[in-house]
Amino acid sequence: EAQVTQNPRYLITVTGKKLTVTCSQNMNHEYMSWYRQDPGLGLRQIYYSMNVEVTDKGDVPEGYKVSRKEKRNFPLILESPSPNQTSLYFCASSPLAGGDFSYEQYFGPGTRLTVT
Amino acid sequence: EDQVTQSPEALRLQEGESSSLNCSYTVSGLRGLFWYRQDPGKGPEFLFTLYSAGEEKEKERLKATLTKKESFLHITAPKPEDSATYLCAVLPRSNYKLTFGKGTLLTVNP
DSSP: OOOEEEEOSEEEEOTTOOEEEEEEESSOOSEEEEEEEETTTEEEEEEEEEETTEEEEOSOOTTOEEOOSSSSBOOEEESSOOGGGOEEEEEEEEOEETTEEOOOOEEOOOEEEEEO | OOEEEEEOSEEEEETTOOEEEEEEEEOSSEEEEEEEEEOTTSOOEEEEEEOSTTOEEEETTEEEEEOSSEEEEEEOSOOGGGOEEEEEEEEESSOOOOEEOOOEEEEEEO
16 A cells, blocks of 8 residues: 555654654655644645755754655654644655656655653 | 745535635745645645646546636535645745645535
8 A cells, every 4th residue: 555654653752852753655756755734833844855865944944854865764853852843743755757746745644743 | 935825714614505715825936736635633635736827627526726826726515524624835946845825624514
């Protein structure tokens, strides 16, 4: 089954304790992206990646890191989490068709993160 | 900076009562405009991509249209299962950074 998986689905942690949220897709998609969703602010892009070793900032990259060492995986790293990073996080992937997007993004189920 | 504004924020319809959702955007050269549906607690689900003014796409009771400044999602004879949050997003030509609107929460009562 074609899917995007995220782990963990729920996480409660404390300020300053480094954490990683994993994202994996089995569709051989080139494009992958991370978003956070907050009430009243909507869905905002954190980072995206066009392919292996190619990443770029979205609208809200501060406090986050990403890496794309393999095509299928795109982990989100919070080096020193703070309470304002409490949010619902989504990973997504999309194929690139002919050098440009078809943009049928497939979203993962989400990771609900609470930082106390 | 790219901007996307969706209206109304919430819309309540009776089953069978057709209506439209609006997505106004400003972007420095549009690569594509996208519509997604999101159910509570789930990730967004792709609906449509529109690339140029005048383009229209249809899927079941949904029809998306695009002008140079806005897009409409027309819902014809909606059913309760159409209840969801509908999201609009734009992708500029200058990069691959996607900007979403805050969404319209649609409720269809039986």
